Amino acid sequence: MKDFEYFSAGSLQEACALISRYQDEGKILAGGQSLITLLRQKLIGPACLIDIKGLKELDFIDYNPGSGLRIGALTTHRTIEKSALIQEKYNVLSEMEKSVASVQTRNWGTIGGNLCSADPIGDPGPSLIALGAKLKLVSTKGERTVALEEFFLDYFTTVIEPDEILAEIQLPPPAPNTGVEYMKFSAIEAGIKIVSTSVAITVEPGSDVCKEAKIIMSAVAPIPLVARKAAEMLHGKKLTDDLIAEAAKVAASETDPISDLHASAEYRKELVRVIVKRAIKKALEKAQKA
Numbered sequence: 001m002k003d004f005e006y007f008s009a010g011s012l013q014e015a016c017a018l019i020s021r022y023q024d025e026g027k028i029l030a031g032g033q034s035l036i037t038l039l040r041q042k043l044i045g046p047a048c049l050i051d052i053k054g055l056k057e058l059d060f061i062d063y064n065p066g067s068g069l070r071i072g073a074l075t076t077h078r079t080i081e082k083s084a085l086i087q088e089k090y091n092v093l094s095e096m097e098k099s100v101a102s103v104q105t106r107n108w109g110t111i112g113g114n115l116c117s118a119d120p121i122g123d124p125g126p127s128l129i130a131l132g133a134k135l136k137l138v139s140t141k142g143e144r145t146v147a148l149e150e151f152f153l154d155y156f157t158t159v160i161e162p163d164e165i166l167a168e169i170q171l172p173p174p175a176p177n178t179g180v181e182y183m184k185f186s187a188i189e190a191g192i193k194i195v196s197t198s199v200a201i202t203v204e205p206g207s208d209v210c211k212e213a214k215i216i217m218s219a220v221a222p223i224p225l226v227a228r229k230a231a232e233m234l235h236g237k238k239l240t241d242d243l244i245a246e247a248a249k250v251a252a253s254e255t256d257p258i259s260d261l262h263a264s265a266e267y268r269k270e271l272v273r274v275i276v277k278r279a280i281k282k283a284l285e286k287a288q289k290a
């Protein structure tokens with residue numbers, strides 16, 4: 001590992017000042033679950049690490065019925081998984097977190113570190129996009145809010161500037177008559193993800209007519225992919241089995257997966273068709289009970 005300076009930030013303000021001074025030469029260290037591997041493999045060699053893991057001000061889950069949910073960037077996967085509030089109001093997040101890595105990694109890895117890694121096989125992205133997440137980014141110059149849908153740019157690349165820190169994830173209050181489902185396929189349990197999808201369906205009250213649909217697919221493109229054509233097919237329609245199957249086919253056609261040692265591109269496309277179909281049906285069931 002290349003030598004680096006180490007700073008343990010005592011506050012968010014101090015962390016912002018440090019990253020502003022070092023810019024591209026510095027790296028924020030949260031749980032280190034992704035970063036340390038990159039350092040050890042010499043894929044990156046920053047001049048300094050700015051450790052923010054101890055900042056309590058970025059470790060919180062806060063809910064307000066009017067404005068929704070705020071999750072501090074340093075909240076661990078495990079805390080989100082186990083939060084009674086999230087289980088009650090945003091259950092898909094708790095369910096999704098159960099599929100992230102092992103308990104050990106979930107105990108230390110943070111939601112902010114996961115999103116900032118922008119790994120194309122990351123699990124939280126699709127469900128957070130389906131829930132309408134926004135991110136609060138801060139720097140010495142101030143703060144800005146970015147829709148998560150606009151955050152990812154390419155493999156391991158986001159819109160975050162070299163002097164910015166992700167402070168929190170914001171979600172609107174749960175939408176009425178809405179169900180959200182996350183489905184992931186791995187060849188072996190806790191193995192590397194082949195594909196996943198998160199689907200949000202809003203129905204007209206007491207019916208199976210779709211008012212709003214969002215379909216997000218992952219591991220089939222460099223960033224979480226929003227299946228716009230497939231979702232459009234569902235708007236305003238009765239969600240019959242035939243329509244759902246057709247929309248899933250269209251969703252698969254919107255993907256551009258790669259072949260690698262885990263799966264061929266063709267296999268990924270076929271899997272997407274299957275899991276999108278199942279996820280729409282599950283989300284519909286949830287929406288009708290919501």
Ligand SMILES: Cc1cc2nc3c(=O)[nH]c(=O)nc-3n(C[C@H](O)[C@H](O)[C@H](O)COP(=O)(O)OP(=O)(O)OC[C@H]3O[C@@H](n4cnc5c(N)ncnc54)[C@H](O)[C@@H]3O)c2cc1C
Nearest residue numbers: 028030031032033034035101109110113114116122123166
């Ligand atoms: C064995 C193993 C299995 C895994 N399996 C899965 C899986 O199944 N699904 C999945 O989604 N993920 C998986 N991961 C990835 C894991 O979820 C992430 O490594 C973890 O969430 C990253 O969080 P961290 O706090 O450790 O981030 P770090 O490793 O500390 O940081 C990651 C990156 O984000 C930057 N960063 C961190 N926090 C901030 C911030 N607040 N603002 C700005 N930049 C920041 C860092 O500079 C770095 O570039 C796995 C990881 C391991 C080690």
